[in-house]
Amino acid sequence: MCKFTIMVNKKLIKDLLNESACSHNKTKKSSCDKPKPGATSGGCAFEGAQISLFPYADAVHLVHGPDTCLGASWETRATLTSYQGENNTPLGYCTNVTTQDIIFGGDKKLSAALSYIVEHKNPKAIFVYETCVTAMIGDNIDYTCKVASEQFGLPIVAVHAPGFVGSKNLGSRLAGEAVLDALIGMREPDTIHPYGINLIGDYNVTGDMWQYRPILERIGIHVVSTLSGDGRIEAIQQAHTAKLNVIVCAKSLVTLCRKMQERYNIPYVSVSFYGKRDTSNAIRSIVNAFGDADLSARAERIIAEEEAKLEERLAPYRLLLKGKKAILNTGGNKSWSIASALQDIGIEVVATSIQKATEEDIAIAKEYVPIVFKSPATEQPRLIDEHNVDILLAGGRSLYTAIKKRIAFVDVNQEKKVSYGAYGGLENLAIDVCASLRNPVFKLVGKSAPWEAA
């Protein structure tokens, strides 16, 4: 069986899984465990890498492997960009490895594919994603990328996150490593801004980043680069000149930030832009890191302005939402960040599910919500009855619970169409929750049929 050399950097992966900046690693050996056969949901490392890097719209993203990896995943995420050239984010490039390539090796095809891309497109960089099959057949992706990079005078970055090395989270970390090694520090800016920051871990899904980036800029903060929402290759190459790294609602890139602190002396803060309180606190955390009284004063003024504007807009919804009770069932940081946002629009969050949350998220969730629960299937219906809940916010699988209990439902896991981020997004959340509460459909569809006993 063991005839293949698997091109995986075991040491790097072990280090990433034992990240010292991860709170759970202080107490437990590791909770970033291997997935269990037959009891696993969620994406693989490749998907994590893809999610983290695809928002670079000015780079071509070439997946080196057979169909499934890309065929099923391109053009699926609403990560918006303001890039004026050809937007590569919703496009799919794949070497389509076939039987012949598996026998003879895929390096030639990869090299030809890179030439084709350079000839027909005008990317600022090319990311090459290794997949399980090309890792197993031992393609020398690093070498092929290096040769092509020198030939075309263009950054061509190999991303070693084949699906089988682990979860989505690990894939994001590996993508961060690739960016750190191949891009960051490769370009010097004309001027260095005194309040320059990098936004790490926000992928600008539905334009979330655009809800708060202009506010930061009004305060006087300069965004040097992003990883990777509305991101640019040239900008991330200058990321080492920022004064602060801001991790937005994502724990997976904490290793990158720790290494940037070691290598470039850039400190980092971790923030969330969901809800009014968290948005204001996020702005304060960023500004306070600079320790500049003028900047802080300006920030407070703008926070006050934005909060007042928001309250005015929220007033009509508050009337409708007053006294409404909700249960939240979602994963990761959403188990507390959305709870906080719901509280900000006047909803009482009775309970939140921590089934898919990390230890760190569970700790935070407990600060926001009185009840946290582990098994939604059994506890959700009971909690709805006990607390007279009005609305369930969960993934599609819980819809039937809401119908059976005849309460309103908001799908929080569905690919959202509008942003719930920062001050502006909070109004969108209020609109969606109000629309659900007012909708007669949840009571109607649960009605028994004329031929059924009532």
Place this chain on the structure above:
Amino acid sequence: MSTAFSFKEAKTDTLKPLHVNPLKLSQPMGATLAFLGIKNCMPLMHGAQGCASFTKVLFTRHFNDPIAIQTTAVNDISAVIDGGERGISEAIDNITKKVSPDLVGLFTTGMTETKGDDIKGATLLLKEKQKIVYVHTPDFEGGLESGWSLSVQNIVAQLITPKTDVKKAKALLIPNVNMSPIEVEKLKEAMEDLGFEVFALPDLSDSLDGHLGVKQGSLSGGGIALSDIEALGDAGIVVTVGRSVQKCGELFLEKNAQAKHVHCDTLMGLEASDRFYAEMLAYLGTCNVPNSVKRWRARLQDVLLDTHFILGKSKVLIADEPDSVYSIAQALREVGAHVEAFIAQRSDIQEEFTCNVRIGDFEEVEKALPLVDMLISNFHGERLAHRYHKALLIRGFPNYEQVGVGLRNSILYEGSCTFLCEVNNLLVHHQSSQ
């Protein structure tokens, strides 16, 4: 793993070293759908967790319904030290701890085929614990259609008990992967109206038709029962629809040589519908059809005439799985439309096309688009249709934009009427808004 080099493939496949905006979906995805058409079944994908996750997300968004699927979650260590049986056995243990599937559909991916896992051996070892059908579906070969077809072939071969007697009115219907849940139901009804007792294998009309059910997607929500599959051996007739599943019918005859195999490449349009009824009536030895069939045929005749003014002058580009493109192309050709076709993978049906047909990706589609009036493709065509100001009809997988995709009927006399009217009206609407 087949290693034969196909000259035909080299000649007709795109010669690019990559796919840009791929049209193709993979074999394991086709296998997933096939097993979702069996009641209380758990599709188990033997590969890294991502293969199953991507597949689950795609079909969940396409059908707007929960999708049952599990994975053996092969990791970089078990990829080297395990021949597959440990991971598979562990997966079966973990699945049966939570649910009791009637059947587990075990199928491979590119990675587990590259390492050469013995899934047959693993299935035999677990025989006492769980009923399993195993299928080899590497994603570096074939595509959605072949993944579905290979699964059905293996279900037929591994599950059906051979028989020598037949029940004349018992029919086995084998649809291709492109048929919507409601099309399977309509076809079953059409045959039931002729007096058949019909079993569809797989039967998505009961599982992915978008009905409100109590199930939360831990196992397939409906479909043909395992006991019904095992007892299919005495079916008097097997009807296969679509070239990709023709072989499934041939394999069925090995279970019962007395059965008759009727194959239809398509059921769209007047000629195809006529041929279907001619075959059914010849088999039954009758000329009686329900009145509604006669009425729908007459309506289709009228629709053909009503739509030929617009469609007869239109140029349509179709990009989808081969059987789907062939069906749509044949229906549009009946009213004189000019058709350009792109197919996702190589197929025997290529020989039958009466229009230009190529294997390609959306980059090729984009090049051909300026010369046509309308694009028929999956939702990835939307961006292109907008950019080039073309009418768009969304067909095929995936369709993230629209709801009700499982309820769309384009087959036989009735469905062909709906289809032709829809295409006609979209073109008119598009022309008037230009």
